[in-house]
Amino acid sequence: MTTITALTDGDHDDWLALWWGYLEFYEADLSPAQTELTFRRILDPEASIHGAIARDDAGSAIGIVHWLTHAATWSEGPYCYLEDLFVHPEVRGGGTGAALIENVRAWAHQHGCAKVYWLTQEHNRTARRLYDRVATDTGFVHYEIPLGG
Structure with missing residues (x-):
């Protein structure tokens, strides 16, 4: 059974391996500095970026998901943008991706997001x-229009 939990500092190395696979x-090609900034933002309770990690029965990390919220002009509640979703190639098709999306959907619903x-x-x-x-x-x-930086 797949277990999905919010990312913690202790997940760093497992997250990093999946993150590099996603990239x-x-x-x-993102710099190591940007990668570390991304992980720190996910862990920052004041940031609007969130993340979760999926693990199999043996505790191996098999997937990650990141999302953020933002105000919207077409709804009272915020929108939830699922920015990154990655499932290890060896376990694709086994329900991990759907479980990660459902995790985000449930979180967004609980936090009053419109979609x-x-x-x-x-x-x-x-x-x-x-x-x-x-x-x-x-x-x-x-x-999109890239703005550099």
């Missing part, structure tokens, strides 16, 4: 099969 999957939403790459078919089961494809297209 590799998306062919992203949970996320983005994924169009070609990420494995993840999209899961997303199509647990959420609605809104049809929106993502644009």
Whole structure:
């Protein structure tokens, strides 16, 4: 059975291994300093970024999820943005991704959020099969303007 808990300082090394796997999957290159800043933000009770880790029956870390909240113009309650979701390739398809999403959904509901939403790459078919089961494809297209830094 998969167990999901909020990230703690003691999860750092397990989180880091999954984080590097996530970045590799998306062919992203972040500095070690940014990685450590991200982990510290997740642990900071004053920050709006949250995280959880999934472990299997043996206690091995098999997945992570990060989310944040923000005010919205279309609702009284905040929106919850699921920013990062990663499940170790060896256990994909076993329900860990769905459990991590459900963890975020339950947290968002408990904290008065109006919705949970996320983005994924169009070609990420494995993840999209899961997303199509647990959420609605809104049809929106993502644009961005990098600002450097």
